[in-house]
Structures are given as C-alpha cells and as structure tokens.
Amino acid sequence: MTGCVVVGIDGSASANAAVEWAADDAARTNAALRIVHVREPLANEYPMRAVGIDESLTTHGQNVLAAAAELARARAPGIEVITNLITGAVIERLASAAPGCARSTPGRCPASRHPSARTPTS
Template structure:
C-alpha cells in the first residue's frame, strides 16, 4: 500500500488552498491524508516570567491544525484525516515527512514569505530535497480545466514525471498535454552551415513518440496531446500552464546545494507557472 498524502499548513491562505488540493487528491487516490504543522521554538518565544501548561506557540499551532482538519473533512468527508504537530523548521519537517509518503503538498508561499515573492523558501527547499513528488499549490479561481501538462525530454529522468502525470490524468479523466521544447544549436544560425529543418523537426517529434509509446499502451483511456515546440522549455511549460490545472516536471538537478537539487527548468516553472506544479524527482 502507498504511504499517506502529506500536506503542510501554517494557517495562511496558500496553506488552505494546499489542504483543499490534498484532500481532493486523497479522495481520488483513496489514500489517507496527514496534515502537518511545524513549530520552531526559540529561547525568546515565551517570557520567562510566564509559566503556562501549554505555551502560546503550541496553542496557536493546534488551532491551525484543527482549522485545517476541519477544512479537509468538510471538503472530503470520506477521506481518512490525521494531524501532527512536529517541532522543527517547516522545510526540514516536511522534507522528512516525505519519506514513505505518496506526495507532499504545500502552498506557494506561507505566512513568513515576502509579499512580492513568487515562491516561498519552504516550498523551494522541500521541492528540492524530498524524495517523493512535491506538489506546490497555486490558488486559482474558476472551474477546473481538465488538462494536465507534463514536460518530456529525451532522458530517462522524465519517466517518473510521466508516471505521475499519466496517473493523475487517469484519475481525473483529464487531457494530458505532453510538452517537448527544443532549441536550435547556436551554430545552426551560421549561414555556412546547411541545416535540414524538416529533419530536425521530425527527429524531435520522434523523441516524444518514442518516449510516450509505452505510456499510451498502459493508459489507453487518457486523451493525450503531443505538443512539440521550438522554444525554451520553461517558456513552453509556463505558456501551457495557462490552460491547465497542473504542470508536472521532472527534476534533473544534481548539485549538493539546496537550490541546485532542482534543475533550472523545474525552478523556472515553479516560479512562473500559472497553476499548481508537481515536481517529481528521478
């Protein structure tokens, strides 16, 4: 059996949207939902002259958990919901909670973020470190568009992202748009170099067809659109996100530093996509 769906909350509007998304996904998958709040303590949090059985920070965190649990139960009454209050930095707590989980769901930006920030530091850290899919929920208005976008390239690293995207499309009955973006080599613009553009385009379409062939057979009921573009991958995926409910990207990052564990494409899509993004590490 798969692990639970983990959703982090801090009581912010973004976290509430994440709880709602996670409850919906728990209902689709039949998995339990675990709502997590992290409490980070410092020596100056509580004045020494005040002695309480339960300090203010803990009491507030329990209130946040109770409200999030009520939101999830009201939205999806049949989903099994549990809660956990865990001491530690939110980014580390949610990263660790991802071990054995089906996915970790978080908002784009919590209470601690800067107003102008497109993506919070917690979201970036968890997406770069968790070993399960991380869903960063961007609140949107209006009805569902019933379309999911997934990035496709010629490497095996995109296979986990394809698996997640096809599974989500099958559960939702949504169209799956497989976007493959390619760019001309720099020397292709040199007049002395002869390039057969038709051959290049045909080769790019072949990359997508070969990569998707096995998934077509596994999910014959999924309506699949092959979207091959001459563009930067971030630009292509961000543009496609405007007409969808979810963008799924793989992460090719191999660096030792936190931000480098996300590839440049996944970082760019997380910052600029117009809908929810799922990052699926290989």
C-alpha cells in the same frame, strides 16, 4: 488506503488552498491525508503578539491543525485525516514527515501536480 498525501500548513489562505487540493488528491487516490504544522524551535512557547498570535505557539499550532482538518473533512468527506504538530526546522521536518507520501506545500498546489514533485507510494 494506498499511501498518503502530506501537506504543510501555516494557517494562511494559500495553506488552506493547499489543504483543499491535498484533500481532493487524497480522495481521488484513496490515500490518507497527513496535515503537518511545524513550529520553529527558537520561538519557544511565548505568544507572538507582534504578529497577532496571542496564545502559546503550541496552542496556535493545534488550532491551525484543527481548522485545516475540519476544512479537509468538509472538502472530501470520508478521507482519513492525520494531523501532526512538529517542532524544528520547517524544511527538514516537512521532508521527514513525508517518507513514501506524495507532497503538497502551502501556495504551491499547481507545482505539486508535476510528476517530479511526487514520490511513489506503497
């Protein structure tokens, strides 16, 4: 493995597209794929039934990560897939989850291909 590609997800269709793009990129560059879901700290553990989440936010995050990892492995068999459920401010936590990794964000796949959106890998 040479470096990693990190993708932040929220369970949306655009996040799934980002996972597919990131899996392809990881396979192409022989890198690991790190899939990250950040749970807002102020939301606590309570279900958010108003937005269709009937389980605890931790369980919801774990389910979102499991589905994304399955999608990535189906898209690019053989890549190493790492999942992380993190609590905190989304932008800060995604940035801290990606030191030394190329970055991809939900719904922003084409922009991630631009060299300025990537960081060198070791």
